[in-house]
Amino acid sequence: MAILRKLSTLLGGDQKADRVVPPSGYTARLTTFTAGAMAFLAVFALALSLATGRLADRWSAELARTATVRISAPQGQMEAQSRAVLKVLETTPGIKSARVLTDAEQRKLLEPWFGPDLPLDDLPIPRLIEVVEESAGPDIEGLRLRLAAEAPGAVFDDHTRWRQPLVSAASRLRLLAAFSLALIAVSTAAMITLAANAALSANSTVISVLRLVGARDTYIARAFVRRFTIRAFMGGLFGTLAAMLAVFLLPAAAEEGAFLTGLGFVGWHWAYPLLIPPLSAIVAFWATRAAAFKTLRGLT
Amino acid sequence: MIELANAAYSYGGGDILTELNLRLAPGSFHFLTGPSGSGKTTLLRLCYMELLPSGGQVNIFDTDVRNMSRDQVANTRRRIGVVHQDCKFLDHLTLAENIALPLDVSGRDAEAELGNLNELLSWVGLSKRADALPPQLSGGERQRAALARAVIMSPDVIIADEPTGNIDWEMALKLMKLLVELNRMGKTILIATHDLNLIRNVKSQTSARVLRIQNRRLQLAGADL
Ligand SMILES: Nc1ncnc2c1ncn2[C@@H]1O[C@H](COP(=O)(O)OP(=O)(O)OP(=O)(O)O)[C@@H](O)[C@H]1O
Ligand SMILES: [Mg+2]
Numbered sequence: 067m068a069i070l071r072k073l074s075t076l077l078g079g080d081q082k083a084d085r086v087v088p089p090s091g092y093t094a095r096l097t098t099f100t101a102g103a104m105a106f107l108a109v110f111a112l113a114l115s116l117a118t119g120r121l122a123d124r125w126s127a128e129l130a131r132t133a134t135v136r137i138s139a140p141q142g143q144m145e146a147q148s149r150a151v152l153k154v155l156e157t158t159p160g161i162k163s164a165r166v167l168t169d170a171e172q173r174k175l176l177e178p179w180f181g182p183d184l185p186l187d188d189l190p191i192p193r194l195i196e197v198v199e200e201s202a203g204p205d206i207e208g209l210r211l212r213l214a215a216e217a218p219g220a221v222f223d224d225h226t227r228w229r230q231p232l233v234s235a236a237s238r239l240r241l242l243a244a245f246s247l248a249l250i251a252v253s254t255a256a257m258i259t260l261a262a263n264a265a266l267s268a269n270s271t272v273i274s275v276l277r278l279v280g281a282r283d284t285y286i287a288r289a290f291v292r293r294f295t296i297r298a299f300m301g302g303l304f305g306t307l308a309a310m311l312a313v314f315l316l317p318a319a320a321e322e323g324a325f326l327t328g329l330g331f332v333g334w335h336w337a338y339p340l341l342i343p344p345l346s347a348i349v350a351f352w353a354t355r356a357a358a359f360k361t362l363r364g365l366t
Numbered sequence: 367m368i369e370l371a372n373a374a375y376s377y378g379g380g381d382i383l384t385e386l387n388l389r390l391a392p393g394s395f396h397f398l399t400g401p402s403g404s405g406k407t408t409l410l411r412l413c414y415m416e417l418l419p420s421g422g423q424v425n426i427f428d429t430d431v432r433n434m435s436r437d438q439v440a441n442t443r444r445r446i447g448v449v450h451q452d453c454k455f456l457d458h459l460t461l462a463e464n465i466a467l468p469l470d471v472s473g474r475d476a477e478a479e480l481g482n483l484n485e486l487l488s489w490v491g492l493s494k495r496a497d498a499l500p501p502q503l504s505g506g507e508r509q510r511a512a513l514a515r516a517v518i519m520s521p522d523v524i525i526a527d528e529p530t531g532n533i534d535w536e537m538a539l540k541l542m543k544l545l546v547e548l549n550r551m552g553k554t555i556l557i558a559t560h561d562l563n564l565i566r567n568v569k570s571q572t573s574a575r576v577l578r579i580q581n582r583r584l585q586l587a588g589a590d591l
Contacts, residue, residue, distance in 0.1 A: 085463075086456065086459070086471070089458075275454045275456055276467075276471060277440070278454060279443070280443040280444035280468055280471055281471035285473075362436075366415055366439070
């Protein structure tokens with residue numbers, strides 16, 4: 067809150083303190099541009115972080131819940147083995163329920179590959195049993211051994227094998243995106259510090275004259291801080307809006323492409339990027355303030 | 367007001383000034399003379415804290431300059447008007463804005479003091495040049511403007527470094543008259559100058575003392591002036 071109050075007095079009043087430091091032409095535009103570019107990157111890092119977060123959550127939720135048992139057996143043994151498997155599953159702790167997929171369901175699963183008119187009965191298609199696990203999950207190795215004993219044609223597939231790496235990849239990606247955001251913030255601070263130091267040394271004569279006529283450090287610092295805060299805010303605003311537009315205009319694709327096009331923001335998550343311009347302003351505020359006071363301490 | 371006790375200053379080599387003892391009493395009028403390069407400007411800079419003594423002690427308004435916080439230094443400078451030898455203006459501000467700068471930086475309402483500013487401008491003969499930028503002014507105009515800036519805060523102490531160096535005799539006398547008047551109002555005044563005629567002129571109007579820097583030390587000049 068104190069920061070907000072400081073920011074608002076800074077942006078509001080005292081045009082005069084601004085006048086005492088000469089306008090600085092193209093360095094000002096460079097600062098605005100860089101702040102804008104950083105904001106643009108930040109929006110994408112944020113989108114990536116949110117999207118991978120969603121993905122990881124969804125996958126790990128599904129992953130925790132379901133598994134399948136696939137039974138491949140000669141026609142005659144199919145029924146017996148199915149029953150045996152169900153019996154094993156029923157008596158396994160950590161399994162909530164298990165049921166054999168109906169022919170219709172199985173046909174639907176195969177449809178994308180073989181078309182709608184699949185003569186299911188004539189083909190040696192494995193039987194699928196859908197298993198819903200409890201959150202703790204069963205002892206997979208024990209279950210596999212028992213299944214092998216009771217129904218030699220049954221294979222327990224807990225999806226973990228192929229999904230777990232995806233979930234870790236998604237989580238890692240989210241971490242990287244968050245790290246990128248932090249890097250962008252630190253780079254913005256560094257860039258503003260460099261620009262502020264350049265402005266301070268370009269105006270060293272002005273600063274020493276102001277000190278000599280009785281200006282306090284805060285008065286002098288304010289003139290610089292105000293400028294850089296406004297520049298960082300405006301640059302941040304333009305960069306953020308441009309990037310939000312770019313994200314908004316990403317072509318929408320169906321489910322299959324969800325990983326790529328899922329990069330957008332969902333619902334109220336659109337509000338997140340709007341935090342970037344004020345954050346950019348706050349970073350500039352503190353960076354310039356620190357640079358200004360450091361310079362001023364070197365003068366009498 | 368300003369007191370130097372055994373103060374010394376060195377820019378890094380040997381001492382430029384040593385064993386400085388000086389007490390500027392309230393309402394006093396002092397001249398400072400000495401050959402070029404003897405350290406007049408250096409002594410004045412010690413008096414408004416642009417430099418801190420490398421030895422001894424400098425007290426301003428009864429405070430040791432070494433114990434002042436940065437804000438205290440700023441506040442103290444508002445009570446000391448200085449005409450710098452090289453004027454020290456902000457080249458991107460107009461003359462009027464430069465003269466009003468001490469008001470602005472101390473948070474006083476420059477608009478409210480507009481009458482004061484205009485009066486000062488006409489006093490130093492610069493009313494017509496109010497909107498000019500400092501680089502467009504002659505040396506004499508700059509010095510007059512610097513004096514206007516030095517007195518606009520109506521400070522307790524006025525320090526001037528060669529304020530009449532580039533000014534014709536008549537204008538110099540006029541500026542001195544302003545300073546003598548301010549001195550009569552109780553201001554403490556310290557002026558560095560080479561111009562012995564100027565000193566004689568002021569001494570005929572008021573009791574001014576003349577200090578002289580010789581061999582890095584400060585002496586009271588004899589009555590021959
Ligand atoms: N910033 C500085 N660094 C090093 N030496 C300096 C510096 N400023 C002045 N000096 C030296 O200190 C000595 C005194 O300088 P100062 O400016 O005080 O002389 P001055 O009496 O005011 O001379 P003038 O009458 O020409 O104005 C000179 O020898 C000068 O070269
Ligand atoms: Mg000098």
